[in-house]
Amino acid sequence: MKRLRIIGIIAKKEVTDALRNSLFATLAFFLLLLVGVSILVASFAFQSQVAQYHAALSQLSPDQLKSIVLTAPAYYPLQMLRGTIEYLEVIGAIIALVLGYLAIAKEKGSNASRLLLVRPVTRGSFVGGKLLGASIILIALVLGIGVFSVAAVTFVGHVAFSASELMKLGLVLMYTYGYLLFFFCFSAALALLVPNLPRALMLAFSLWLVFVLIIPQIGDTMDPDNQVPGGFFAHLHMTQDGQTAVINQFRRYENFRNALEVSSVEKHYERLTFATLGIKTTYNDKSLGFIMHDKWPDLLVLLVFLMGSIVLAYLSARPSRIMAASP
Amino acid sequence: MSARAPSVFASVVRHELTTLAREKTFLLLLAIFMAMTFFSVYIGWSTRTTTEAIYHASVAYLAAQGVTSIVADPLTGVSPLLVFDNMLVYLLLIGALLAIVIGHRSFIRERAAGVLPLVFVRPISRARYIGAKLLGILLALTGIVFATYAVSAFSAAFIPALRLPAGGYAALLGFYAVSLVYLAFFAAAGLFFSVIMKNESTALFMPILVWVAAVFILPELTTGQNPVALLNPVTLTGAIPDQGLFFTAAHRLLSPFSVGQLYTRSALGMLGGGIGNSIASLFALLAYVGVAIGASAFALRRYAVTRDLYL
Known part of the structure; x- marks a missing residue:
């Protein structure tokens, strides 16, 4: 009971500190602004597709319309969130890194941490309090x-979300929480492990750059289908079966490319969210059971990354490290 | 007294370079950057040759299916120098962050050490100090860019099958010269915010936010593509589709401010993958560098050296 009370006190302080921190408020506002911009841009892009469809339709004669099949762009509210997910992958991770860094940096080596550690605060209570505070934020x-x-999306698209779409969005928000908590724990652990605090922050940024932007980028640019604007196989008018048959001849290359991608936590989060939201068209309008049947390995890896980061944060939180002043 | 001023000027420049060489964070980022530079040519070349092989396999598959009308190889006529286009992405990402760190640390380390009042008791004017700082930063960036050029050329020589056209290495040098301009903008931004911001962390985040706006937000607003579209070199070389009235207006209004796109346009022009007017983009980029350097110099000139002593 006493331990729970200590965890609660530490968590409460974390939340209060975050609310008072202008940097966190600026970054959170910035992210919200970007979400708004990305939804607006997605909506305008969709309207342009519809306009192009109608323009193409008006240019065809009734005879041509019998032989040429034009597919009208279909509106799926969840697909409007692609930009939002990409911003969460990049900016959301930065916010979580900042929070993790600040959670340790503001107390590391200070008199406050010494005062805290003379009280009956165990390592578990300390890490638990920080995690609970970060989770609330x-x-x-x-x-x-x-x-x-x-x-x-409702305001821009004038289409309400269905119950199933809301459930999918709820799941995506849960995955996002897990993804962000991973970066929080990772950054907090680095702030504890690296004696110099600004160096710990830059190290966290460097690793974020490598695992969130560079490795997925290499995987994307090595994708043969990404070598031509609009898609390499679409350019050749290849069917899905044809693509599979050809790509199977280049298994080693594809395995290497995939191995690069799966080494990044961001790619697992992206695969999981893109499938759930139907941004990856194969999974659009499909049931959650169907999606989870295919995507459970990504969820599992995301959980492994998260648990690993929590364990790392716990192991790093030795009193000697918390009390060590940054040089 | 005035005869000693040049040596103090040289000392500031030398100090800038030697302290940077001792910064572990900088060295870590530099190591990542150089490693990516070395591998980027192989990645570009391997992707190009595999895609060529996939095209031939696709042609054989389609022929076996009885298809007679098969489109030509879409990679025919694509500049062989575009095997270096991954470097563009690494410069957009790691290069810009490296430049921000150089500019940021240049002033922050002296602020944090509290040595500025001591520096100005030496016979050096504020203008010469600013000039020496900026020269030191530019020399560091130039050294990095030329080392990167050397690594690119060296790694290209490791791939015997990769044959660059005549003048290929000169074009590559042009590409890196344009990249130096882009990096100078972010180094100046890092320096500017390190002078005007009181908090060290905020001083680091502000240029990072400028970078996020330049690389993710403005390209999205002006083209209607996804936020991370600028990180795919193929998207960069492809024509931007007509996206309707909003994007036409946003393109006209915001494109002149989109530093990331100005850089990609001018740098791709050097590699033979032109998308729009690369010379005009380069001049616009140079103008932004001038503004950023001018703003940093102005902020440094107005900086009260005793400000941090009472924090």
Whole structure:
């Protein structure tokens, strides 16, 4: 009971500190702004597709219309969130890194940490309090983005979300919380492990750059289908079976490319969210059971990354490290 | 007294370079950047040759299916220098962050050490100090860019099958010269915010936000593509589709401010993958560098050296 009270006190302080921190407020506002911009841009892009469809339709004669089949662009509210997910992958991860860094940096080597550690605060209570505080902040942030996204998509597209779509969005928000908490724990562990605090922050940024932007980028640019604007196989008018048959001849190359991609936590989060939201068209309008049947390995790896980062944060939180002043 | 001023000027420049060489964070980022530079040519070449092989396999598959009308190889006529186009992405990402760190640390380390009042008791004017700082930063960036050029040329020589056209290495040098301009903009931004911001972390985040705007937000607003589209070299070389009234207006209004796109346009022009007017983009980029350097110099000139002593 006493331990729970200590965890609660530490968590409460984390939340209060975050609310008072202008940098966190600026970054959170910036992210919300970007979510709004990305939904607006997606909506305008969709309107342009519809306009292009009608323009193409008006240019065809009734005879041509019998032989040429034009598919009207279909509106799926969840697909409007592609930009939102990409911003969460990049900016959301930065916010979580900042939170993790600040959670340790503001106390590391200070008199406050010495005062805290003379009290009966165990390593578990310390890490638990920090995690609970971070969870409250991140869940509030993710929920805020979720509510804002639903409102923006409904307002822009004039189409309400169905219950199934809301459930899928709820799941995506849960994955996002897990993804952000991974970066929080990772950054907090680095702030504890690296004696110099600014160096720990830059190290966290460097690793973020490598695992969130560079490795997925290499995988993307090595994709043969990405070598031509509009798609290599679409350019050759190849069917899905044809693509599979050809790509199977280049298994080693594809395996290497895939191995690069799966080494990044961001790619697992992206695969999981893109499938759930139907941004990857194979999974659009499919049931959650169908999606999870294919995507459970990505969920599992995301959980392994998260658990690994929590364990790392716990092991790093030795009193000697918390009390060591940054040189 | 005035006869000693040039040596103090040289000392500031030398100090800039030697302290940078001791910065572990900088060295880590530099190591990542150089490693990516070395591998980027192989990645570009391997992707190009595999895609060529996939095209031939696709032609054989389609022929076996009885298809008679098969489109030509889409990679025919694509500049062989575009095997270096991954470097463009690494410069957009790691290069810009490296430049921000150089500019940021240049002033922050002296602020944090509290040595500025001591520096100005030496016979050096504020203008000469600013000039020496900026020269030191530019020399560091130039050294990095030329080392990167050397690594690219060296790694290209490791792939015997990769034959660059006549003048290929000169074009590559042009590409890196344009990249130096882009990096100078972010180094100046890093320096500017390190002078005007009180908090060290905020001073680091502000240029990073500028970078996020330049690389993710403005390209999305002006083209209607996804936020990370600028990180795919193929998307960069492809024509931007007509996206309707909003994007036409946004393109006209915001494109002149999109530093990331100005850089990609001018740098791709050097590699033979032109998308729009690369010379005009380069001049616009140079103008932004001038503004950023001017703003940094102005902020440094107005900086009260005793400000941090009482924090």
